[in-house]
Amino acid sequence: MEYLETISGQKGSDAGSSPTPEDIELQSQSASKASFLPSGYLHWTSTLQPTSKHPVSEQLYAGVLTRSLPSSPLSASIIHLCQQALSGISLSALCQAALILVTDHLQVQYGSIWQLWSDGNTLHRECSVGWDHASLDCSEISAHLHTQIQSLLQANQPTLISHPTTQLGIEGLLTLQASTQFQAKVTGINLPIPGATLPLGFLELYSDPYRIFSDDEIDFLETVTQVLAIAIERKRSEELLHIQTQILEKIAFSASLLETFNTLCLLLESKSPAALCSIRLFDKTQHVLRFSAAPSSLAADNPPHNELPVAEAMASCGTAAHRQVSVFVNDTAQDQLWENFQDLAEYYNVRACWSAPFFSRNGDLLGTFSLSHSVPCEPTSHHLQILETATYLASLAVERHHIAETLKQQALHDALTGLPNRVFFMERLKNRIQTVRACWLLNEPPAESCEFAVLFLDVDHFKLVNDSLGHNIGDSCSLRLCDW
Numbered sequence: 381m382e383y384l385e386t387i388s389g390q391k392g393s394d395a396g397s398s399p400t401p402e403d404i405e406l407q408s409q410s411a412s413k414a415s416f417l418p419s420g421y422l423h424w425t426s427t428l429q430p431t432s433k434h435p436v437s438e439q440l441y442a443g444v445l446t447r448s449l450p451s452s453p454l455s456a457s458i459i460h461l462c463q464q465a466l467s468g469i470s471l472s473a474l475c476q477a478a479l480i481l482v483t484d485h486l487q488v489q490y491g492s493i494w495q496l497w498s499d500g501n502t503l504h505r506e507c508s509v510g511w512d513h514a515s516l517d518c519s520e521i522s523a524h525l526h527t528q529i530q531s532l533l534q535a536n537q538p539t540l541i542s543h544p545t546t547q548l549g550i551e552g553l554l555t556l557q558a559s560t561q562f563q564a565k566v567t568g569i570n571l572p573i574p575g576a577t578l579p580l581g582f583l584e585l586y587s588d589p590y591r592i593f594s595d596d597e598i599d600f601l602e603t604v605t606q607v608l609a610i611a612i613e614r615k616r617s618e619e620l621l622h623i624q625t626q627i628l629e630k631i632a633f634s635a636s637l638l639e640t641f642n643t644l645c646l647l648l649e650s651k652s653p654a655a656l657c658s659i660r661l662f663d664k665t666q667h668v669l670r671f672s673a674a675p676s677s678l679a680a681d682n683p684p685h686n687e688l689p690v691a692e693a694m695a696s697c698g699t700a701a702h703r704q705v706s707v708f709v710n711d712t713a714q715d716q717l718w719e720n721f722q723d724l725a726e727y728y729n730v731r732a733c734w735s736a737p738f739f740s741r742n743g744d745l746l747g748t749f750s751l752s753h754s755v756p757c758e759p760t761s762h763h764l765q766i767l768e769t770a771t772y773l774a775s776l777a778v779e780r781h782h783i784a785e786t787l788k789q790q791a792l793h794d795a796l797t798g799l800p801n802r803v804f805f806m807e808r809l810k811n812r813i814q815t816v817r818a819c820w821l822l823n824e825p826p827a828e829s830c831e832f833a834v835l836f837l838d839v840d841h842f843k844l845v846n847d848s849l850g851h852n853i854g855d856s857c858s859l860r861l862c863d864w
Contacts, residue, residue, distance in 0.1 A: 489586065492509070495581040501757060567586070567590045571601050574609050644770060660701075662690065669698060679724070693716065696735035740779055
């Protein structure tokens with residue numbers, strides 16, 4: 381493709397500088413994190429990649445600062461950007477500040493920052509500078525509809541854009557579809573915001589007239605994308621922690637299982653746009669999974685599709701419950717596990733579905749949690765964190781519900797016969813009397829709900845049975861009487 385020119389060449393730390401022991405240790409710890417980067421950018425950029433096992437912290441921003449750019453104005457700008465990131469400002473405000481920073485320093489007229497959504501396909505514009513958005517009616521774009529954007533995702537490295545009309549990156553493509561904003565030849569650069577497998581987003585700059593981006597400028601832009609990557613990962617970790625806190629509060633305050641599950645799904649969906657969440661609970665008696673929560677899915681409202689047998693090749697959830705391990709179906713149209721569910725997948729627009737089972741503390745299957753998307757896609761480390769967090773919270777909620785139900789049963793029913801006890805009887809009697817009194821006060825004719833009677837049954841000489849034959853025989857007699 382003539383409009384794409386991949387940036388190459390060895391990019392490392394400052395020439396002639398000897399690595400310190402701290403540098404060597406930092407690079408050795410993070411070498412495994414840099415496999416997604418081009419080989420020419422392995423040195424200082426590799427130390428900034430966060431992982432799910434090591435939460436993003438101030439040390440990562442310090443890694444940016446210790447490997448500062450040689451130009452002091454640019455170094456000062458990077459330090460200020462890191463300070464803004466650590467100050468706790470919103471991600472959108474940080475993106476806007478980063479974009480203004482690079483457009484001002486590099487003297488380019490147009491720029492935008494895009495974030496990749498959960499499906500690995502939809503790009504959402506976080507902010508922009510210089511573009512005439514009055515002529516644009518969308519802030520999202522799907523990669524599978526544009527081969528040029530697919531090329532940027534697959535390249536996952538800085539790319540120069542130099543063709544005047546064929547391709548102008550993400551923002552340029554949208555603009556050319558809506559207007560003729562660019563009349564002269566425009567040059568641009570697209571830089572991925574690095575992630576573990578896929579980019580977390582893109583930083584795009586365009587200049588009119590044509591210009592060449594120097595190595596120092598590219599290094600500067602890459603440092604900015606590293607700061608944004610750390611900020612995005614940190615924001616995601618904070619959001620998951622906040623969701624966990626909210627759900628734990630609902631569990632602690634004895635919210636219903638349905639309310640807890642719906643809240644969990646909606647919160648996760650709000651932080652993972654383009655993803656749908658659902659929770660199924662396991663029915664031991666019939667050995668099936670039933671929808672317990674799927675607030676954004678129509679399948680839960682369709683009774684024929686509510687039950688799913690726990691067996692092999694029963695889509696993602698049934699198979700995950702059967703195998704008792706997570707199952708990842710990246711393309712339902714091609715995977716054999718969905719062979720018998722193609723009509724459902726097409727009807728409900730499910731093209732990728734990942735399911736994870738969750739268990740009790742004793743190892744008993746409780747249910748499954750699933751994430752689905754409308755386009756084929758593969759899970760990232762962030763998706764694995766979501767599945768891990770959701771299954772942990774779901775298992776806590778179910779076990780808390782079971783404990784509450786057990787305590788309620790024990791409090792209101794006789795331990796021997798299982799029949800309602802005196803406490804249950806007095807509570808029901810009190811409620812019924814209040815209903816009758818309400819009818820009298822309103823001068824309403826007695827309805828069926830207002831009429832009741834109390835029947836007493838007594839067994840004569842039962843104490844004699846216990847005293848002469850023992851309490852075991854007495855208990856057996858009580859059970860036989862209750863069966864009548």
